[in-house]
Amino acid sequence: MIKTVIMDWAGTMVDYGSFAPVEAFRQLFLDHGIEVSADVIRKPMGRMKIDHLRDICQDESVSKAWYSIYDRLPNEQDIQTMYEAFEPKLFSLLEQFAVPVPGAVELADRLHEQGITIGTTTGYTRAMLDVIVPEAAKYGYKPDSVCAPDEAAAGRPHPWMIYRNAEQLGTYPMSSIVKCGDTEADMEEGRNAGVWTVGVVFGGNILGLTEQETSVLNEQDKERMFNEVAERLKKAGAHYVISEIGKLDEIIEQINIHTEAGEVQWQN
Numbered sequence: 001m002i003k004t005v006i007m008d009w010a011g012t013m014v015d016y017g018s019f020a021p022v023e024a025f026r027q028l029f030l031d032h033g034i035e036v037s038a039d040v041i042r043k044p045m046g047r048m049k050i051d052h053l054r055d056i057c058q059d060e061s062v063s064k065a066w067y068s069i070y071d072r073l074p075n076e077q078d079i080q081t082m083y084e085a086f087e088p089k090l091f092s093l094l095e096q097f098a099v100p101v102p103g104a105v106e107l108a109d110r111l112h113e114q115g116i117t118i119g120t121t122t123g124y125t126r127a128m129l130d131v132i133v134p135e136a137a138k139y140g141y142k143p144d145s146v147c148a149p150d151e152a153a154a155g156r157p158h159p160w161m162i163y164r165n166a167e168q169l170g171t172y173p174m175s176s177i178v179k180c181g182d183t184e185a186d187m188e189e190g191r192n193a194g195v196w197t198v199g200v201v202f203g204g205n206i207l208g209l210t211e212q213e214t215s216v217l218n219e220q221d222k223e224r225m226f227n228e229v230a231e232r233l234k235k236a237g238a239h240y241v242i243s244e245i246g247k248l249d250e251i252i253e254q255i256n257i258h259t260e261a262g263e264v265q266w267q268n
Contacts, residue, residue, distance in 0.1 A: 001259060002252050004171040005111055006119040006162055006195070007143065008046070008181030009129075010097070011205040012245060013104045013120075014136050018045060018182065018205035020097035021123070024090040025056060028082060034065045038208055045205040046123050046185030048155030049090070050083050087127075094128060098135035101203040102211070103246025105140040110249055119145035119165030121179075121189065126151055145169050156185040159193030175259065180248055182206065184236035191237035198251050199233030199241040201226050206233075 011018030022041050029036045040062060044055035056062055057074040066074045108118055122129065126148040133146055145168045149155025152164055162179060171177055179190030179197050182204025190197035201207060202214050202222075206229045209217075217225070222243075230241040240251045 001176060001256055002116060002178055002196070003176040004117045004119055004166070004169050005178045005180060005248070005252070006121055006165050006190075008183070008186050009120060009122045009124060009132060009136075011045070011182040011203060012101070012180060012186075012200055013108075013141060014100050014132065015097040016099075016101045016203045016211045017208055018042075019208075019210075020090065020093045021045065021049070021052070022208070024086060024093055025053070027089050028053075028086045029056075029062070031085065032066075032082070033069050034062060036062055042205050042208055044185070046156050046181065046183030046189075048123050048149040049086070049125065049128075050079070051155060052123060053083055053086065054079055090128065091131065094131040095135050098132045098139075100136060100139050100141045101245055103244060107246050107248055108141055108143070111252075114249075116252070117145070117169045117171065118143040119147070119162075119169055119171075121147055121156070121161035121165065121181075121186075122149070123155060123185070124148060157188035157192055159189060162189060162193035162195060178248075178252060178255065180245070184232060187233055187236035187238045196255055197238050197240075198248060199230065199236075199238035200243075200245050200248075201229045201233075201241060202244050204229070 007013050010020060022038055025041045026036060040059050041056060044052045057079060063073050111118060120143045129146055129148050145165045147161045147164045149161060152160035154160060166172060174194040177195040179195050182200050187197045187199055207225060226243055233241050242248060242251060
């Protein structure tokens with residue numbers, strides 16, 4: 001039986017479309033004379049933010065643009081300097097992007113009513129979470145455990161944040177835990193921890209659509225987009241993929257059927 005669900009934050013439970021990090025990174029590179037596309041910024045989403053920055057700098061289009069301006073490739077000192085400028089940009093945006101996505105608070109309430117605890121992992125640092133967590137609580141989202149990558153040995157795709165949550169919540173075995181998120185890094189993190197993994201599409205980073213943009217999609221486009229994103233999440237390790245976060249408890253019911261039948265090995 002599932003005892004704990006470990007949620008991602010941006011793009012899963014808050015910040016529909018995961019826009020806060022995208023805007024902060026976009027502004028950061030513009031300050032250095034480089035226009036970086038949203039697709040390039042979103043590709044490493046879910047990683048600890050300084051690792052995310054390193055990944056963007058390694059993108060071919062970004063490294064070429066950097067070389068054309070500075071006559072060399074970006075190095076670690078550049079990354080450290082840029083990250084110092086990045087944090088204030090992101091902090092200035094976080095509070096306005098802490099609103100829960102539709103269905104998130106109601107889902108959390110249903111999980112708690114069933115006795116399922118809620119933990120969290122993220123690409124945000126603890127200082128960033130210290131802005132997001134109390135703001136989300138104003139809207140009624142109050143997870144039972146919160147862990148940031150700078151409080152563990154390493155961030156995603158490593159499993160350490162999930163293990164920290166499990167320890168804090170007293171949850172074991174790992175087969176009694178579900179990890180839910182909107183990025184490939186979330187799925188890799190969950191698989192590496194040996195837990196069930198569920199990807200979410202609409203409201204998430206890979207699509208990167210606003211709630212308004214999603215609402216005007218026709219059913220054919222929605223189905224096509226869902227299938228495209230689901231394929232990416234499954235390749236990264238998702239056992240299940242849901243269209244929206246409010247459907248997670250339906251998947252938990254299915255997982256419980258597997259575990260009650262003794263099919264724990266099904267997750268591997």
